[in-house]
Amino acid sequence: MKRILLIGKDGQLGQELQPFLGSLGSFVAVGRDTLDLSKSQEIGRLIEEIKPEWVINAAAYTAVDKAESEPELAMAINGIAPGVLAKCCQQLDATFIHISTDYVFDGTQSHPYIETDLTHPIGVYGQSKLAGEIAIQDTQAQFAILRTAWVYGVGGTGNFVKTMLRLGKEREEIRVVCDQVGSPTWTGDLAKSIVELIPRLNSETYGIYHCTNSGVTSWYDFAIAIFEEAELLGFPLKIKRVIPITTPEYPTPARRPAYSVLSGKKLANLLGTHAPQWRQGLRRMLQELKVKQAI
Numbered sequence: 001m002k003r004i005l006l007i008g009k010d011g012q013l014g015q016e017l018q019p020f021l022g023s024l025g026s027f028v029a030v031g032r033d034t035l036d037l038s039k040s041q042e043i044g045r046l047i048e049e050i051k052p053e054w055v056i057n058a059a060a061y062t063a064v065d066k067a068e069s070e071p072e073l074a075m076a077i078n079g080i081a082p083g084v085l086a087k088c089c090q091q092l093d094a095t096f097i098h099i100s101t102d103y104v105f106d107g108t109q110s111h112p113y114i115e116t117d118l119t120h121p122i123g124v125y126g127q128s129k130l131a132g133e134i135a136i137q138d139t140q141a142q143f144a145i146l147r148t149a150w151v152y153g154v155g156g157t158g159n160f161v162k163t164m165l166r167l168g169k170e171r172e173e174i175r176v177v178c179d180q181v182g183s184p185t186w187t188g189d190l191a192k193s194i195v196e197l198i199p200r201l202n203s204e205t206y207g208i209y210h211c212t213n214s215g216v217t218s219w220y221d222f223a224i225a226i227f228e229e230a231e232l233l234g235f236p237l238k239i240k241r242v243i244p245i246t247t248p249e250y251p252t253p254a255r256r257p258a259y260s261v262l263s264g265k266k267l268a269n270l271l272g273t274h275a276p277q278w279r280q281g282l283r284r285m286l287q288e289l290k291v292k293q294a295i
């Protein structure tokens with residue numbers, strides 16, 4: 001039985017991962033109260049105490065807009081801590097699995113980004129996540145970095161799907177950006193891919209992987225799909241109109257990539273399976289949300 005340390009147990013992905021981890025070994029899941037990643041001096045002590053063989057970091061500073069005014073904190077958690085974690089893993093001969101983001105790219109491409117494409121983040125969050133990737137690669141650790149995008153799940157404090165369901169319940173009309181495209185990714189499919197990847201990691205396969213649901217949509221079309229699927233499942237909805245707007249019509253502190261599509265071919269080749277289509281993931285998430293009545 002492998003010994004696994006999961007960091008970030010209370011986030012969307014961290015919550016989703018836990019039921020899967022038992023199939024890989026025995027695991028300890030910690031949250032911010034046990035390990036605060038902004039205090040990197042605490043990392044070594046915990047890892048030394050647990051002596052894991054695999055460390056999964058699902059924790060991050062994920063407040064994309066707030067990061068613009070808290071760059072030091074975002075950098076401490078996303079940029080510095082992953083390097084310290086990787087170094088500790090290296091010392092223990094453990095394998096480090098880290099989650100990164102489409103925001104390491106600037107979104108100016110018009111075909112899916114592959115793992116070796118040039119990174120160029122356009123905001124503080126993306127810069128901090130890229131710094132984390134570089135810090136990990138600068139160690140001699142055995143690692144996998146999984147870049148994902150547009151993540152949503154039943155757990156955690158909030159995401160686009162939950163926000164749309166709330167707004168759709170309160171309002172007849174909402175305006176949603178239509179000129180940013182990406183691949184909405186359900187934590188259930190993401191967690192499954194991570195757990196399938198881990199046993200396949202070895203000196204031939206360490207490295208960066210892109211891991212999202214397949215297919216491409218805009219936030220506007222995603223919102224419409226959320227309402228269509230939610231209506232079929234009987235969620236209470238008042239919404240009558242979804243109005244497409246452009247990014248300049250919805251100004252935010254952080255710029256976002258216009259094109260956030262990641263090619264999943266490298267991971268699909270390794271796992272021998274294709275990522276489920278995004279709408280299928282959405283349907284599964286809404287079914288789960290309905291059962292748990294988590295809204």
Ligand SMILES: NC(=O)c1ccc[n+]([C@@H]2O[C@H](COP(=O)([O-])OP(=O)(O)OC[C@H]3O[C@@H](n4cnc5c(N)ncnc54)[C@H](OP(=O)(O)O)[C@@H]3O)[C@@H](O)[C@H]2O)c1
Binds near residue numbers: 014031060
């Ligand atoms: N959400 C997305 O759309 C998206 C897109 C691309 C990539 N990603 C990446 O996917 C991964 C998982 O994201 P997610 O959506 O599951 O994130 P999330 O729901 O926001 O969860 C992040 C977790 O990190 C924890 N955390 C924050 N600061 C911390 C600190 N100083 N020390 C320890 N823990 C801390 C949070 O703790 P608290 O619960 O105490 O706040 C939270 O549980 C992250 O690496 C993220 O960058 C996410």
